[in-house]
Amino acid sequence: MATPGAPTRRRGDALERAIYDAVFRQLQTVGYTGLTMEGVAGCAQTGKAALYRRWPGKDDLVVDAIDHALPSLADLPDHGEVREDLLELLRRMAAMVNSPTGCALQCLLAQADRDHQFKALLHERVLAPRKASFLAVLQRAADRGQVRPEAATQLVAEVGLAMVVQRFLVDGPPVPDDFVVSVLDEVVMPLLRR
C-alpha cells in the first residue's frame, strides 16, 4: 500500500513532528488563546487521544513545541570587524523573530503575564543567550581596542536586541533589514566609538 500521494497513518516521531507543526500553524492563525487541543488535533489530522497520550495539557504541549523549534545557538561570528560581527548577531535575531518561531514567541510572551514557565523559557532560551553573545563580541572587540572599553557592558549589549524585539512586538513581523542596519549604525555603533 502506501501510495505516495495518499497520506498514510503516521506514528511515533513523524506524528510528533506533525503535531508540533500544527501547534505553530494554530499559534499563527488564532494565537495562544484561540489554540485548543481540538484545533491542534484537527490541524494535525489526528485525534485528541494522541495528544493527551503525550502531554498533560495545552500549556505543556505549547512549551514543548516552542522549545523544540528554538534554534540552538551557533558559534560566534568572527569577521575581525566589530560592525560585521554585531550586524550578523542582530540579523540572526531578526531572522528568528521573522520566522514562524518568532510568531509563536509573541504568543508565548502573551501568556507570560501570569505563567512563570513561559516567562522562564522566554528568558533562558531566547534572550539570555543572545545577550551573552553580544557581550562576548563586545568584549573581544574591546580587547582588540576596536571599541572604548567602558562600552562593553550588559546594558550596551542589550540595546540592539531590545530595539529589534520592541519593533517586532509593536509593529509585528517582519522586521526589515533596513531597520536592523539603522539600529546598528545609528545606535549601537555610535555607542562604541572611541
Next chain:
Amino acid sequence: MATPGAPTRRRGDALERAIYDAVFRQLQTVGYTGLTMEGVAGCAQTGKAALYRRWPGKDDLVVDAIDHALPSLADLPDHGEVREDLLELLRRMAAMVNSPTGCALQCLLAQADRDHQFKALLHERVLAPRKASFLAVLQRAADRGQVRPEAATQLVAEVGLAMVVQRFLVDGPPVPDDFVVSVLDEVVMPLLRR
C-alpha cells in the same frame, strides 16, 4: 440614610469607577485570560446586568478601563539641561509601568497577539506619545547645541523607552530607579555627546 460606614448602592459614575477598579484588580490577580464578566461583577459587588448595560463584551470593557486609566501626557519637562529632561521622561515611563496600570498593560500586550484593537491602543496611547516627547526634547537640545544634531532621530528617541519596556516585560515590575539611571547614563547620554 447613607451611613458613612455602610456602603450604599452606587450608580452612574461612582459605579463605573468601581467597575474599572475591579477590572484592574482582576487583571492583576488572574490576568486577562482569567478575567471574566462574572468575576468583575463580583469583585465590583454588582451584577452582570450593570456591565452589559454599558459594554458589549469583555474586550470593550477592558479597553475602556485601561484607556480610562492612562495618564494624560503632561507637559514636557524643561530644566534647561538634556540629562535632567530625559531622566524625567524615563522616570515617568518607569513609574507608569510600575503602577497597576503597567500591570494591566502587560495583560493587554498579552491579548495584542491577534487582536488589533489592543495593539492599536497600546501603540497610539502608550508608546507613540512618549516617543514623541523624547524626540521633542532631543530636538530642543540639538537646537541649543547640547547634543550632536545627527543624534536627534526617531531611533535614538526610542532607545531609552525600549530598554525600560524590555526590562519590564522580561523581569517584570518593578523597574528600579537604578536601572533607569543606568540606561540614561550608559546608553542614552553617550549617544548624544558631541
Next chain:
DNA sequence: CGCTTTAGGAACGCAAGCGTTCACTATTTG
C-alpha cells in the same frame, strides 16, 4: 502471518463563561 502497539475518529460528561432576562429594591427626580 499473527500479535502487539498505537493512530484515527467519534462520543461522552463535565465545567466555565457568555449574554439575556426577570423580579426586586434603592435612589433620584419632579
Next chain:
DNA sequence: CAAATAGTGAACGCTTGCGTTCCTAAAGCG
C-alpha cells in the same frame, strides 16, 4: 410623595473547550 430610573442578584439556555473513553484499523515486529 409618586413616578421614573437604574442597581442587585439570581436564574436561564447556550456554546466551547477540556479530558476521558471506546472501538476500529493500520503499522511494526517476530
